[in-house]
Amino acid sequence: MPRLAQKAPPTEYHSGVLSPQDHRVPIVPDRWPWSSIGRVNVIKGLNRGLCTGTLIGPRYVITAAHCLFDGKTNGFVKPQAVHFVAAQAKDRFAGHSVAVAFVTSPDFRYAVDERPRWDMIGSEMIKNDWAIITLEQPLTPAAIAIRPMPRSELPDRAGRGEIAVAGYGGDRPFLLSVHRGCSASTDVPSAGSLTDTCDSMPGESGSPVLLLEGDNAALVGIHTATSSSFEPGVGYRALAGRGVSASMFEQAARAALGN
Numbered sequence: 001m002p003r004l005a006q007k008a009p010p011t012e013y014h015s016g017v018l019s020p021q022d023h024r025v026p027i028v029p030d031r032w033p034w035s036s037i038g039r040v041n042v043i044k045g046l047n048r049g050l051c052t053g054t055l056i057g058p059r060y061v062i063t064a065a066h067c068l069f070d071g072k073t074n075g076f077v078k079p080q081a082v083h084f085v086a087a088q089a090k091d092r093f094a095g096h097s098v099a100v101a102f103v104t105s106p107d108f109r110y111a112v113d114e115r116p117r118w119d120m121i122g123s124e125m126i127k128n129d130w131a132i133i134t135l136e137q138p139l140t141p142a143a144i145a146i147r148p149m150p151r152s153e154l155p156d157r158a159g160r161g162e163i164a165v166a167g168y169g170g171d172r173p174f175l176l177s178v179h180r181g182c183s184a185s186t187d188v189p190s191a192g193s194l195t196d197t198c199d200s201m202p203g204e205s206g207s208p209v210l211l212l213e214g215d216n217a218a219l220v221g222i223h224t225a226t227s228s229s230f231e232p233g234v235g236y237r238a239l240a241g242r243g244v245s246a247s248m249f250e251q252a253a254r255a256a257l258g259n
Contacts, residue, residue, distance in 0.1 A: 015200070016204070017200075023179045023198075023199045024179045025178055030087070035142075036086065036141045036144050037052065037054050037086075037207075038088055039051075039084070039085045039088050040061065040084055042081060043083075044081070052166075052167035052168050052206045052208075054206075055143045056132070056146060056257070057143050058143065059135045059139070060134060060143075061084050062133075062206070062222060063205070063222070065105065066110050066224070067131070068102060071118070076104070079099040079100055079133075080098055080099065080100075082102065083098050084097055084098075084099065084133065084139075087176075088174055088175075089174070095141065096139075098135070099133045104131045105248070108125060108128040108129060110129075124190075126242050126243065127193045127244055128248070130222060130248060145219065146219045146250050147219060148245065148246040149245075150247055151186060153183070154183060154184045154186070161211050163180075163182050164178055164179065164181075164209075164212055165200060165204070167200060167204030167223070168203050169201030177204075179198045179199045182196060182198035183196065183197045184198070184209050187247075192245050194223075194244060194245045195243075196243065197241065198223065200223060205225070209223055220246050221243050221245045223243040224244060226240065227240050
């Protein structure tokens, strides 16, 4: 089953809207936790890439590793080619900074010759598709805490909490869009992976999968890809969102934050 790495134009990918209705709603990120989410802008030669990232500390952002990979050079971009803009809403934002470093999973493999197809990521690689960016300047929006939840169905059977995915899609690249009320499963289909039922668009790779409980929010994973099926005469149809459970990057995040 194809897994489409959900990068943004100029390379086109099939959307991750799972039904005839797109449940994403544009919002102005003027309050937490939305103010801690932003655009990850990446310069790749003459092209520019777009993904979504989340502040997990004043100088640290979690996003998808494949967003920082340049297929033309078959390697990761230099840190100075990465720029994070927090809480962008058209021409307004809460802060911005270039990157000075980033770390990825040592098990992440995304070279062109290692992909199932040039625009796909191997299913076994999805759980390793994370990167922690170190910013040059600290930003003021409050960070969102990482909360690993192994082998969990979210929200739980009692309906406590709410799952939301928020990102900067290619259809609204300068305005945050949020799908609230969807669901997520951690360690599905394998340990470290995450599956969600949240709508998405290219550009939303790296989007936080949030567990909202009243005024609290926790990062339980990140959305990085979609699984799709191809139907003759119809084309590709998105089946589910895929991503990384927080347990896969918690240790690296703690090391970065000095915890």
